[in-house]
Amino acid sequence: MIRQFGPSDILFIIEAVRWTLLLSAIAFIGGAIGGLFVALARSSGSKALRRISAGFIRIFQGTPLLMQLFLFYFGLTVLNLPINPLLAAAIALTFHASAYLGEIWRGSIEAVPSGQTEAATALSLSYRDRMQHVVLPQAARIAVAPTVGFLVQLIKGTSLTSIIGFTELTRAGQIVNNATFDPFVVFGLVAAIYFIICWPLSLYARRLEGRMRLAFTR
């Protein structure tokens, strides 16, 4: 039975936004924690740590996010764990975000002049204090704009989790479309909602970039 696209469908789609936001938040927070470790490992003095983290980044940047989702999704069943799309999606996106944020933040850490680390070292500050009080605060300023930019990518990337059956915004759109067969309206609405979430973030990222440029030329 094909029914008319109506207010209850709109409500159903809008309600699914929270799953998109929840998944984005989990992946971003998880990815931020993982990414910090990846970035520190990438810029560390230990060759082994640099190699391992570089390999991690290469694997997750060199394979499609969809394959990563499939592998974690089906990997759960291989490990005899119950199939849980949210869990699989959260893990896959966390790893994905860790790799990308790790690489963005490695670049930011390396953009802090080496004289800063040298001065901190000469003042007898420990690695932890050098990072926490000297390098990372400066790297953070450089990193904010590209990090917000990546967050936009991540939010849009959550739409792929619809394929492993996680009912977020895109999947909700598919379900409604299957019942109403009004794809242009349904996916138009879905796309508009993504846009409403992502556009302000993009604007914010661009404003931060401008402010950074100003800070550097001063």
Place this chain on the structure above:
Amino acid sequence: MTQAQQPAVEMRGVTKFFGAFQALKSIDLTVEQGERIVVCGPSGSGKSTLIRTLNQLEEIQEGKITVDGIELTAGGENVAKVRRDVGMVFQQFNLFPHLTVLQNCTLAPLKTGRADKATAEATARKYLERVKIPEQADKFPAQLSGGQQQRVAIARALCMEPRIMLFDEPTSALDPEMVKEVLDTMIDLAREGMTMLCVTHEMDFARAVADRVIFMEQGAIIEEGPPAEFFGNPKSERLRNFLGQIS
């Protein structure tokens, strides 16, 4: 105390490679407590590398370095101990741009457990007074002139109450009109008896305060002596050429 008699710095057979390039060739150098040493030489002669080995900003491949009786090259805890004892001032100031002048000065004393907040701030203000910029304490480095920034860098190093100060071309990045204020600060410090090793091309400074001037070339110490002799009667051809070029 024995610490007064032992040399401030003792380097034996110190050798440093950057890849295949040999930056230091078996350097032997003893610096007595309170001695003021100026190191000069053409660029790439290893003079900066030499003083950077003294707080292990550069690791050496061969030889032994002892600072105030602590064997730096033994590694481990000794490295941190030596770094607490040795202050350093850089060509590019290397102030922390996200911290105020006062915070620049208190960060290391606070984090290394030297002092509590009140003591660290009092010490910082004392040394900012000493380098004659107490009124800039709450500004950020970018708001200061180059000369002021370098004086903050000196104060920041002094806040750790070091026994030895290293200066790596401290006036080379400054506009000419700001060189004097930094040199004056360094001269004050020298007069107070601080052990100093300065890499610099400021030969007037060397004449005024140095106990010994060292000339380096291609990673080796070619000639050294008290300033009068060093400038008045250079023995080696290479030093004569060098002095001819810079004066």
